[in-house]
Amino acid sequence: MLCIETRNLTKKYASTVAVDGVDLQIESGQVFGFLGPNGAGKSTIIKLLTTLISPSNGKISVLGMDSAKHPLEIRKKIGVVLQQPSYEPTLSAEKSLEKYGMMWNIDKKIRKKRTEELISAFGLEEIRKKKMDDLSIGQRRRVQVAREFMHDMELLFLDEPTVGLDPAARRKLLDFLREQVKNSGLTIFYTTHVLSEAEYLCDNIAIINNGKIIAVDSPSELKNRFGHEKTIKIHISKVSEELKSKLSEIRECQIKLEPEPTVIINSTKSEIVLMNILKILNETETKINDLSAIPTNLEEIFLKIVGDSN
Amino acid sequence: MIQINPIIRLVNRNLTISINPGFIIWQILFPLIYIFIAGFAYTALIDSVPFGGKNLDYPAFLASGMIGFNIMNSTLISGIIIWNDRRHGMFEQIMSGPFTRTHYILSNIVTIAIIGLFSAALITAVGYPVFFNSVEFSIVTILLIIFGSVVGAILFGSIASIISTKLRSSEGFNVIINTVFLFCAFASTAFYPVQGAPQPLATIFYLNPLSYLVDIIRAGIFGQVTDFVITEMLLLIALAAILFVIATKLLTKLDF
Ligand SMILES: Nc1ncnc2c1ncn2[C@@H]1O[C@H](COP(=O)(O)OP(=O)(O)OP(=O)(O)O)[C@@H](O)[C@H]1O
Numbered sequence: 091m092l093c094i095e096t097r098n099l100t101k102k103y104a105s106t107v108a109v110d111g112v113d114l115q116i117e118s119g120q121v122f123g124f125l126g127p128n129g130a131g132k133s134t135i136i137k138l139l140t141t142l143i144s145p146s147n148g149k150i151s152v153l154g155m156d157s158a159k160h161p162l163e164i165r166k167k168i169g170v171v172l173q174q175p176s177y178e179p180t181l182s183a184e185k186s187l188e189k190y191g192m193m194w195n196i197d198k199k200i201r202k203k204r205t206e207e208l209i210s211a212f213g214l215e216e217i218r219k220k221k222m223d224d225l226s227i228g229q230r231r232r233v234q235v236a237r238e239f240m241h242d243m244e245l246l247f248l249d250e251p252t253v254g255l256d257p258a259a260r261r262k263l264l265d266f267l268r269e270q271v272k273n274s275g276l277t278i279f280y281t282t283h284v285l286s287e288a289e290y291l292c293d294n295i296a297i298i299n300n301g302k303i304i305a306v307d308s309p310s311e312l313k314n315r316f317g318h319e320k321t322i323k324i325h326i327s328k329v330s331e332e333l334k335s336k337l338s339e340i341r342e343c344q345i346k347l348e349p350e351p352t353v354i355i356n357s358t359k360s361e362i363v364l365m366n367i368l369k370i371l372n373e374t375e376t377k378i379n380d381l382s383a384i385p386t387n388l389e390e391i392f393l394k395i396v397g398d399s400n
Numbered sequence: 401m402i403q404i405n406p407i408i409r410l411v412n413r414n415l416t417i418s419i420n421p422g423f424i425i426w427q428i429l430f431p432l433i434y435i436f437i438a439g440f441a442y443t444a445l446i447d448s449v450p451f452g453g454k455n456l457d458y459p460a461f462l463a464s465g466m467i468g469f470n471i472m473n474s475t476l477i478s479g480i481i482i483w484n485d486r487r488h489g490m491f492e493q494i495m496s497g498p499f500t501r502t503h504y505i506l507s508n509i510v511t512i513a514i515i516g517l518f519s520a521a522l523i524t525a526v527g528y529p530v531f532f533n534s535v536e537f538s539i540v541t542i543l544l545i546i547f548g549s550v551v552g553a554i555l556f557g558s559i560a561s562i563i564s565t566k567l568r569s570s571e572g573f574n575v576i577i578n579t580v581f582l583f584c585a586f587a588s589t590a591f592y593p594v595q596g597a598p599q600p601l602a603t604i605f606y607l608n609p610l611s612y613l614v615d616i617i618r619a620g621i622f623g624q625v626t627d628f629v630i631t632e633m634l635l636l637i638a639l640a641a642i643l644f645v646i647a648t649k650l651l652t653k654l655d656f
């Protein structure tokens with residue numbers, strides 16, 4: 091089922107086109123990652139999809155409902171953690187969760203139970219009685235994200251939820267989110283600048299730049315499509331003259347002698363090159379000690395795609 | 401159709417975040433202390449105050465004025481809630497949840513009406529011995545105090561909302577809202593009778609909605625509901641309605 095669908099979605103501010111004719115189709119039951127440089131339009135799209143602002147042009151359908159016609163119905167079924175902090179300064183962390191559940195009309199017993207579960211899942215035990223005003227930025231962010239799980243929802247928007255979180259808290263959150271998607275069929279719309287995070291968490295990724303979507307695919311497909319210059323290293327026992335001359339015909343590889351004899355392949359089609367080289371190594375009876383591939387990371391792909399689109 | 405349930409939930413939340421020791425001192429203790437200290441201190445200077453067909457003791461006059469003043473003051477809460485919600489991101493958070501802007505505005509009005517009514521009732525009860533000589537307590541008293549709390553909440557709550565949507569810095573918000581309310585308090589019939597005031601001041605008194613509010617509540621307590629008071633009630637309703645529409649429009653236009 092389609093969870094989010096937009097057609098020609100556009101949002102103009104006085105002098106900027108923040109979102110420029112975006113067509114999105116997002117299936118339910120996945121984590122959909124949304125990447126793009128500062129000012130690309132990520133937060134604006136989240137505000138449009140959560141009905142906080144209305145588009146200048148185009149159509150939005152969320153959970154099968156037209157956002158112009160049924161904004162309140164949509165909001166009842168979604169959760170949102172916006173990019174900017176949001177908290178009740180005078181309430182304790184625990185009371186914030188509790189009251190938020192009340193605002194969402196969650197039964198008192200369930201509220202109590204969920205508060206306890208979330209305090210433990212987000213490691214808030216030590217700060218549960220502290221006032222929100224007195225918390226550190228990262229602690230506040232954790233409460234803000236935890237709070238959203240006080241209510242039931244079908245679709246959750248997270249706008250850079252891990253900003254300010256330490257590595258342990260970050261990993262804990264990512265695993266918690268994965269668990270939620272697996273167990274409750276929740277769909278998550280997730281923006282981040284941390285590409286390793288997107289790679290770890292997301293089933294599909296869209297890359298946006300200047301308000302336009304420039305690529306949508308799974309992380310591995312993106313790598314296949316844009317992951318140029320994959321590097322493969324073949325550690326060999328010795329380098330003979332015969333091997334040198336035969337390899338000199340293959341442009342995409344080079345031989346290194348230090349610290350140990352190695353053939354390095356650098357190519358967009360490194361697998362094909364590898365086949366040819368393995369044949370030569372066989373012919374020259376060169377023994378292979380070890381073989382390693384250095385995977386391209388999403389960060390390089392991101393920089394390349396955004397660079398190309400500029 | 402407007403659902404009631406979301407409004408009640410927001411009111412619950414508003415009361416939870418607003419009621420704290422500082423607020424209780426400002427809202428309840430201060431007016432009570434003021435009635436007793438100032439009321440009796442000034443009795444030496446002001447012998448009695450004519451009101452309708454009666455002569456009131458100054459403490460009785462002041463205590464009844466304090467009810468109106470307190471209703472106005474409790475509406476500050478609405479401005480503070482809106483202001484804080486914008487500053488701490490709660491306005492957006494609520495608006496992205498199961499609420500509409502109408503729910504939000506109505507919940508603020510209900511919150512301040514509850515606080516206003518509560519403090520009005522408390523001052524009436526505590527002030528009762530002070531009123532004793534001249535009070536004409538009846539069902540009309542209760543109705544007019546409720547009328548004052550509700551219409552006053554809408555009127556001054558809208559003013560506070562309008563100010564809080566128009567301003568960005570917190571210093572500005574506090575300075576302006578305090579100036580406006582202080583002006584309303586002192587250029588009104590809450591503390592001094594209009595009789596005996598110089599003509600320009602008397603005119604200013606009656607450009608001020610708090611004077612109307614105070615007159616209506618006094619009329620209820622001392623049983624002096626005249627045609628003039630009924631005109632004041634109608635004017636207050638009209639003004640509250642206009643300001644409410646403006647406040648709603650501004651809050652609806654507020655961008656994220
Ligand atoms: N209320 C507004 N008024 C005018 N311009 C705006 C407004 N909100 C956003 N913009 C502009 O729209 C563009 C997209 O902003 P947006 O916040 O969506 O970026 P983003 O992708 O979330 O960036 P970041 O990674 O920094 O969070 C920016 O150029 C921004 O200046």
Ligand SMILES: [Mg+2]
Nearest residue numbers: 132133134173
């Ligand atoms: Mg953003």
